[in-house]
Amino acid sequence: MEPHLKLFAPGPSFPTGFFLKFFKRRLEFLEELAQSNCPVAFFKFAGERVYLVNDPELIKDVLVLNHRRFKKGRGLERAKILLGEGLLTSEGEAHRRQRRIVQPVFQHKYLQNYADIMVDRTMKLCSGWKDGMLVNMSEQIISLTLMIVGECLFGTDVESDTRRIGSLVNKVMESFFYFVSPLGPLYRLLGHPKVQDAFAARRSLNDIVLRMIDARRSGPPRQNDLLSLLFSAQDSETGCGMSDAQLRDEAMTLFLAGHETTANGLSWTLFLLATHKGVGLKLRAEIESVIGRDRPGVGHLEQLKFLDQVIRESLRLYPPAYVIGRRAVEDHRLAGIRIPKGAVLLVSPWTMQRSKRYYETPLDFRPERWTAEFRACLPRFAFFPFGGGPRQCIGEGFAWMEMALVLAVLVRDWDFELLLGQQIRPNPAMTLRSDRPIRMRLKKVLEAYG
């Protein structure tokens, strides 16, 4: 056995038990691998060599220092059929070029334009709520983040288009498994109904988005929606912009990547606040002292220190992107271990961010742990909910701002009670969802407290 490498042999019930465990209990499986305390754990799965990289310095090696030796996993390669060549799926020079063009659009000065949309949309959601009402919070939040990203991308005057795009995108998302699973090519060959639905949805999406691009070309200059900014963005090296097809793929990628992850982050935060009342009260006190009855805005965020800690702690315990995959495009050595070309590498925010090595009482929800001193001592890749290196989430600033503004509105005015008898567990699908809808009773704060 090579140094620092732990081999995980499948258990006695191999192959069925092993496969079931990998698919059905993926988080426990990752935890088991991580608990070996070896920097790299290895197993074979469906003929593939898979390595879980379990050490912050080695994760940096893969995501940052030697990123050119790896590409995205097969799942995202297959997702190209649905997403085209956007930032999530493109590789190499094509990715670097797209990233150069899109990155400036996510600068802080532009993000501020979206704060109003985030706050307005959240207030609109709350205007339909009543004291004592029962809601499916997961559903409420996903439709909120969908409308937010839709409006930020396409502008405020296309609400009906955004709704239509939202439902088409959901169709595409529902079929994702049928594209990225190992049986993906077979499902396509057999024309599985979900696959056909996804292709039909994709065609309609193309039409709508291309129509919007056309409107920007022929119409008067518009506000700073993301699509308009992308439309006029240029590569700093060549001075060229994007073709219509690239623009369309990028818009779809941002729409898809930009709502489910943030919705999960928000839903888990509300779940944690509902189950840790003391934290919720402390957070509301901070929001009231900083914002009072004013309208929340970007200017308040700097002062909302505890809110930042709450979001950080929630993303630590429930990272929406719980595992990040890569495939070696050439041989590589990691901690003395030979990683052969073609091998799969996994790095997992879920396991690293719950590790005793870096976090005291790691399973406790304790936002106070995030002091400046603690952050300064924490290795960079012991907390990486947004990944790292050249493929780090481009929407990180957008997501932080959105989560903070949405929570500022919600927590100031509402109290959330988890309905009794619900056993909410994480479900590691494409992103880390809850295994069932989070059902909550709403309590209006002003009415409840005077």
Ligand code: HEM
């Ligand atoms: C809490 C919310 C979010 C989380 C946890 C999250 C997480 C991530 C992670 C871990 C990656 C890197 C994946 C890899 O290295 O393979 C990523 C990439 C990406 N994310 Fe996010 N994300 C969030 C929100 C957003 C938002 C709001 C947008 C857009 C508005 C967005 C757009 C993207 C894009 C386009 C990429 C691909 C970047 C590239 O490869 O150049 N994400 N995200």
